[in-house]
Amino acid sequence: xxxxxxxxxxxxxxGRVFSKPQKxxxxxxxxxxxxxxxxxxxxxxxxxxxxxMGGIITIQAAFGxxxxxxxxxxxxxxxxxxxxxEFSPTIVCLILAGKVGSxxxxxxxxxxxxxxxxxxxxxxxxxxxxxxxxxIAAAVIIFPFLIAISMFLGIWGGYFMGVAAxxxxxxxxxxGIQAFFEPWKLYYSxxxxxxxxxxxxxxSSYFGYYTNGGALEVGKSSTNAVVYSSILILLFGLxxxxxxxxx
Amino acid sequence: MIEIKHLNKTFGDRHVxxxxxFTFYPGKTNLIIGESGCGKTTILKLMVxxxxxxxxxxxxxxxxxxxxxxxxxxxxxQQIGMLFQAGALFDSQTVxxxxxxxxxxxxxxxxxEKDERVNFCLSKVKLExxxxxxxxxxxxxxxxxxALARAIANNPKYLFCDEPNSGLDPKTSIIIDTLIKDLTExxxxxxIIITHDMNSVVEIxxxxxxxxxxxxxxxxxxxxxxxxxxxxxxxxxxASDFMKSIFTxxxxxxxxxxx
Numbered sequence: 001x002x003x004x005x006x007x008x009x010x011x012x013x014x015g016r017v018f019s020k021p022q023k024x025x026x027x028x029x030x031x032x033x034x035x036x037x038x039x040x041x042x043x044x045x046x047x048x049x050x051x052x053m054g055g056i057i058t059i060q061a062a063f064g065x066x067x068x069x070x071x072x073x074x075x076x077x078x079x080x081x082x083x084x085x086e087f088s089p090t091i092v093c094l095i096l097a098g099k100v101g102s103x104x105x106x107x108x109x110x111x112x113x114x115x116x117x118x119x120x121x122x123x124x125x126x127x128x129x130x131x132x133x134x135x136i137a138a139a140v141i142i143f144p145f146l147i148a149i150s151m152f153l154g155i156w157g158g159y160f161m162g163v164a165a166x167x168x169x170x171x172x173x174x175x176g177i178q179a180f181f182e183p184w185k186l187y188y189s190x191x192x193x194x195x196x197x198x199x200x201x202x203x204s205s206y207f208g209y210y211t212n213g214g215a216l217e218v219g220k221s222s223t224n225a226v227v228y229s230s231i232l233i234l235l236f237g238l239x240x241x242x243x244x245x246x247x
Numbered sequence: 248m249i250e251i252k253h254l255n256k257t258f259g260d261r262h263v264x265x266x267x268x269f270t271f272y273p274g275k276t277n278l279i280i281g282e283s284g285c286g287k288t289t290i291l292k293l294m295v296x297x298x299x300x301x302x303x304x305x306x307x308x309x310x311x312x313x314x315x316x317x318x319x320x321x322x323x324x325q326q327i328g329m330l331f332q333a334g335a336l337f338d339s340q341t342v343x344x345x346x347x348x349x350x351x352x353x354x355x356x357x358x359x360e361k362d363e364r365v366n367f368c369l370s371k372v373k374l375e376x377x378x379x380x381x382x383x384x385x386x387x388x389x390x391x392x393x394a395l396a397r398a399i400a401n402n403p404k405y406l407f408c409d410e411p412n413s414g415l416d417p418k419t420s421i422i423i424d425t426l427i428k429d430l431t432e433x434x435x436x437x438x439i440i441i442t443h444d445m446n447s448v449v450e451i452x453x454x455x456x457x458x459x460x461x462x463x464x465x466x467x468x469x470x471x472x473x474x475x476x477x478x479x480x481x482x483x484x485x486a487s488d489f490m491k492s493i494f495t496x497x498x499x500x501x502x503x504x505x506x
Binding site: 022023025026110111114115116118119121122123124125 | 295296297321322324325327329331332333335336337338348349351352353401407
């Protein structure tokens with residue numbers, strides 16, 4: 001890897017992506033299509049993972065709090081904090097980097113090797129803008145909703161599984177998830193989500209757009225998209241956490 | 248009309264296109280022929296701006312394409328229709344959506360007018376009633392025809408075809424060739440076809456450039472290409488010993504007849 005070469009090429013590509021849309025109506029239609037493609041189709045996996053992870057966090061928290069000095073409502077409190085601050089914004093976005101990122105890179109990569117991108121260019125279409133901008137816009141629009149759903153399902157998954165497993169009582173859990181709630185933490189979480197949505201779609205699109213060769217290279221682009229998106233999610237997660245929470 | 252003058256292109260230390268000049272005329276099927284790897288597709292990609300040329304001029308009706316600004320280039324590109332070797336249809340769109348795409352992007356036609364134009368183009372390539380099929384559901388020949396319909400949807404002045412009948416059987420190849428020739432004459436387009444298919448050459452070659460090792464080796468048309476005036480061209484046209492023997496036998500027969 002040549003980091004400065006890729007960084008320069010990435011920013012040049014983004015320059016083309018964010019240039020004035022040639023036909024707003026066509027772009028808008030593409031955004032709607034991508035909202036479905038990127039967001040709605042990811043809902044089942046996000047829902048399943050969130051419910052189960054909520055349950056696991058709750059049971060693990062109850063298992064860890066053995067001291068009589070720790071009140072049992074701390075189980076609900078811990079589950080809420082874990083889900084709102086880290087699980088839903090970061091871990092779910094890492095999972096989406098795998099699902100959405102590989103999908104975007106392989107889709108655009110396949111279009112590159114089958115000359116569909118050349119066809120767009122020859123028609124006079126800004127291929128980068130037409131293909132990538134709607135994906136970024138769709139992710140930035142739909143990811144916060146997906147993560148909000150993940151948060152909701154995670155916390156309620158914790159409730160149902162925690163109570164069913166006898167890890168805590170219903171009253172204590174409900175009390176715990178309401179205790180010491182600071183709304184600004186949601187601002188921090190959703191800021192992370194917006195940054196991650198942009199990173200996943202733009203980095204994956206970059207690797208797809210510059211695919212060169214055949215099916216093997218499409219696979220490599222897809223892998224690179226997931227690997228680099230995941231690393232950048234963790235890096236920017238650390239930076240944002242330091243900015244927001246390190247006082 | 249498109250004129251190319253002294254085109255040169257190198258990839259690393261390989262000089263792929265060497266000082267190629269030629270004129271492509273409107274209303275005619277202009278062919279670039281040559282063996283695989285001789286630089287035909289590179290010339291085509293230089294002409295549409297997919298590759299940057301090292302030196303030379305590509306003049307579209309008086310406008311030198313390489314030195315135009317982005318707006319000028321886009322203006323010319325919107326007058327270009329291109330048929331790719333594998334069709335390059337958009338996989339996620341139906342045949343109708345593919346043909347409609349340039350109309351959506353570059354015209355302000357009403358929905359009804361676009362429908363009318365799409366159906367007109369599909370009827371021209373004999374794909375009526377296939378509007379809602381996806382590219383994966385089409386045969387090779389149908390993909391080429393759908394791509395041709397998309398290429399002509401926006402009334403292009405220039406039509407580029409990169410090996411339009413590769414991978415097709417001889418009968419379907421002739422259908423595609425005839426279709427391109429008819430459309431070229433009907434819409435008075437400047438059509439440039441890259442091919443190494445000799446059937447195409449003798450069927451529709453009205454203005455031919457033979458490329459050999461990146462150079463313009465011979466120019467002519469389908470009637471004089473069969474005259475043995477150039478060793479490399481002869482070897483290209485009659486690649487197999489079988490074809491050479493037929494040609495020699497035919498020549499002997501003609502000579503005997505004249506005597």
